[in-house]
Amino acid sequence: MRPSDFEEPIERRIDLDLAIGESPVWDAGRRLLWFVDILAPCIYALDPQTNHLTTYPMPCAVGSIGLAAGGRLVVALRTGVHLFDPGSRTLEFLIHPEPDMEMNRLNDGKVGPDGCFWVGSMHDSQPRAPTAALYRVTPTGECTRISSGLKVSNGLAWSPDGRTMYHADSRGAYVQAYDFDPDNGSLSGGRRFATFTESDGLPDGAAIDAEGHYWVAGVTAGRITKFAPDGRIAGIFSLPTPAPTMPCFGGSDLKTLFITSLRTDRPGRHQMGTLLSVKTDVAGIPTGVFG
Secondary structure: OEOOOOOOOOOOOOOOOEEEEEEEEEEOOEEEEEEEOOOOOEEEEEEEOEEEEEEEOOOEEEEEEEHHHHOOOEEEEOOEEEEEEOOOEEEEEEEEOOOOOOOOOEEEEEEOOOEEEEEEEEEEOOOOOOOOOEEEEEOOOEEEEEEEEEEEEEEEEEEOOOOOEEEOOOOOOEEEEEEEEEOOEEEEEEEEEEEEOOOOEEEEEEEEEOOOOEEEEEOOEEEEEEEOOOOOEEEEEEEOOOOEEEEEOOOOOOEEEEEEEEOOOOOOOEEOOOEEEEOOOOEEEEOOOOO
16 A cells, blocks of 8 residues: 555644654643653643643653643653643652663553553664563552563554454564453454664554544655555554654544654655644544542
8 A cells, every 4th residue: 555645734733953852641630731752851831722832841751641630740751650740740659660770761651541651661872782671560569570572662543333343463564453451451363563774664652533444654665555454554654753662642532633743864864753633534432540
């Protein structure tokens, strides 16, 4: 299938040059889009109506964020999983899944249908080694290792009914699908959902729409690939950035697709990392809340 265009124009939403833009999260209650620059390191909150951007510097690399109870965020820092209060700008340590693995850092993370924060790590140097893992962190700080032997944990998303979980290894170049129990967070029936080459776009962050399609950023190919629940490719969308990192559905009707990207020289010239948005004809699903 050849790349196609979105029906609506793609907009650039910020003037910042993001080093590694990541983890866009829609906050319906505050009508904000949260996202991070892993290396700045910083959390940002964008009001899409006014384009006002609020900046929250972090003490070290911030891999991902999620909404948490009480207006807080759950935050995956290099130093572990924390709770962050945007009002007081304070961090509260919760748990570090890998306190003795200095070669790794925490990467993609999302709140699942079970109310827990699912967060993976990545080997933080080249070439990537299979030292990373995927973890489930409960609101009380209990941490369980779910999967190991990964290079770059990524691509977390859940089907609209919460019964299927998707998870990628960007450098393993595949996405796995699992049967998921939203009551207790247990996985079963792991199966290969999709495999990728560099030209396909290695799988980075992902999102699910209300029809159950899995939208994954192809970080090496400047595209987003949309998969049907049965694994068929339902669309390939080219982007005006060579290195998209993660899509997220947001806006009042959940029909705005926000897309982060990273800074790269891959096309032979400097390309800024940025935040894009585009209107779609399908809505996303509501964002989960930790705790």
